[in-house]
Amino acid sequence: MIVLLRLLTILRVFLRYRLDQILPTEQLSLRIRLLLLPCKLFPTPSLNRGERLRRAFEDLGPIFIKFGQLLSTRPDLISDDIVRELNHLQDNVKPFDANQFRALVELALGAKVEDVFLEYEQEPLASASVAQVHGAVLKNGQRVVIKIIRPGIERIIAQDVQLLLHLAQLVEKHSRDGKRLRPVEVVEDYRITIFDELDLQREAANASQLRRNFANSPLLYVPEIYWDYTCNNILVMERIHGIPVTDLAALNAQHTNMKKLAERGVEIFFTQVFEHNFFHADMHPGNIFVAEEHPELPQYIAVDMAIVGSLTREDQYYLARNLLAMFRRDYRQVAELHVQSGWVPAHTRVEELEAAVRTVCEPIFEKPLKDISFGHVLISLFRTARRFDMEVQPQLVLLQKTLLNIEGLGRQLYPDLDLWTTAHPFLERWLKKRFHPTTLWSELKRYAPEWMEKFPQVPHLVFNSLEQLQNLGEVAPQLQDIRAQLERNDRKRIHRRRGAVIALLAFGGAIAIAWPDIGDAVVRSVDEVTQTDIPVGSYILAAIGVAALWFRR
Known part of the structure; x- marks a missing residue:
């Protein structure tokens, strides 16, 4: 019943924003085009197609918002105008009850909030599609943030992903371009991504790795993770204070060197990709801040490391x-x-x-x-x-x-x-x-133990390979003989089959010559077409029989 209601909600939103007009109709099968015909009874919104799709995702809730964000990462599949609009999707989600958040924190930590934290803020700092964040202070005075996964979100995600998968299968089956766009693969990527985001210990591990990569770096600061209070459904990390990177007024007010700030962003990207081979793959403006210290040599601060790449x-x-x-x-x-x-x-x-x-x-x-x-x-x-x-x-x-x-x-x-x-x-x-020689030497030192471990097996592997080659050489003539014999048998079988067909035709021709009326009965239609009294059918069968006997020779 719940799934049916969800389907009806999706259908209502689909019709409201006339998403049928976004589909490449000319590439859809006739059956799907007929099913979409009733959509024309609904008025067309004045919004462009990118805005319609974005608003549809927002109306359908946090899971579809996340899916829209994933689609915005696929400019190889989605048109530029739609990608630009989907990039505007934000996680402005209503927070869930503060008492429920507190109960989840205590369940995850196995202790009362007062026993773990010196201070605890009832009002959330941020509320996103899959998690909510509150501020707190540890007993040692360290200011932290607590991140908790929304209750029941796994069940909702599983249902919506299943619905998305069915829709993707329909597109792939009934669209000529469906296989190239690979919608099922896109939904599978989304499923993996969204469920990875539900594992806060994974996000914490990513943050810890990124922090280690940029330790003491003037380019990027990553908050510290407090592992004693972190597991798969709760994350406690250092609370940072910085200027949102999109707050240009605040950055200019403290005379930030904007040219240096922009260039350092590029340098951070290439350092992550090529030096560390571990990059923050969700660096949208909501996850990036600028430290207030040293505006002439500005430093970035990154949060939310749920998605990384290499x-x-x-x-x-x-x-x-x-x-x-x-x-x-x-x-x-x-x-x-x-x-x-x-x-x-x-x-x-x-x-x-x-x-x-x-x-x-x-x-x-x-x-x-x-x-x-x-x-x-x-x-x-x-x-x-x-x-x-x-x-x-x-x-x-x-x-x-x-x-x-x-x-x-x-x-x-x-x-x-x-x-x-x-x-x-x-x-x-x-x-x-x-x-560079030093790099090659480092690689040699890194893999040398593995090579040394395998080195004693090398002579044995070489001997076995040579022995297999020798055996293959001995077997090859036998395989050729078997293949030749099989080919001879095939030729004989075809020859016998052809002989049987020819004998049958010859026998039919002989019967036609002996009893012309039988031939006429078999191909009476031919006689009717010629409208003559000559037994044409008999002579045709007789001719076939004679020709068969001739070619049989």
């Missing part, structure tokens, strides 16, 4: 070289790197891919570098490669979304930000460092 060493290398080759306009190398990395199939014609990349990039690079969007160049590049059967690379999509956030934020802080001026020397240094 790349393989190969992806790191090919991505860095791709970016350098792109901005040098070496499109041949861009095409070659796509093939070498396995992002496009090995059979791809490099010349065709090179021409396609040139067609996309040349108009972009005719602009001044400060006017070029690094993130949009990557999106254009991936979309072009998709024509050559490039599969969606989830780790790269997450990366490009993070880059778009960082770049957009940087341009908001300092409109003349030239991202390439900051990124280019960083990538050059990283590639040189990657092949």
